[in-house]
Amino acid sequence: MVETLEATAVERAWRIASEVTDPELPMLTLADLGVLRDVRQDDDGTIVVAITPTYTGCPAMATMRDDLVHRLTDAGFSSVRVRVQLSPPWTTDWITDEGRKALSDNGISPPGQAPRGPISLQLAPTRRAIHCLQCGSGDTEVTSEFGSTACKALYRCRACGEPFDHVKEI
Known part of the structure; x- marks a missing residue:
């Protein structure tokens, strides 16, 4: 009992x-x-x-x-x-599918797959294949590796000019 x-x-x-x-x-x-x-x-x-x-x-x-x-x-x-x-x-791989959808629905680009194995040190911004959540364009650029929080990067769509956060992969 x-x-x-x-x-x-x-x-x-x-x-x-x-x-x-x-x-x-x-x-x-x-x-x-x-x-x-x-x-x-x-x-x-x-x-x-x-x-x-x-x-x-x-x-x-x-x-x-x-x-x-x-x-x-x-x-x-x-x-x-x-x-x-x-x-x-x-790791960002632990974000559920529902969580990824909620991020996207709220204008935040969800993370891709987290890197595997040793990660090399880079002094330049990380290159990611990010699509704009407003227009869908893949022509985006990172404007800051730190967005509204340290775990997000700030991007801008070159096609429509819209800024947006992206949750960084870890």
Whole structure:
């Protein structure tokens, strides 16, 4: 009977945690972004949520933690702890198909496949095959490797002139 109650509590906590949105990309849930890694219940009843930062030093982690704690405590969980899980490191490949569509629907170019293996150091901007979300043109240029957040690059379409963010592959 206890196992059933624990599984139910964990499943409920997972559902609630998976609905929390990213503070920098509010069209994505933490689950769609792939940063929500695990939800479990300790022996003392504490709900423990594991999240992985999109990159080391991500300033949104504190807000993610606070939002998770608030949502879960508001849902009736009396003890909640959020832990940061660094291994394996997050990759843009963990963004769900629904998350990629939500990015695109909101004018942000979703990432392509993350690089594999050793990554060579480049001093020039990364070349990506990016298409404009407004007109579909592939004639785009990077204007800054840092867009509205450090995990996005700013692009401009040469065909229609529209600027747009692109989530960088990592």
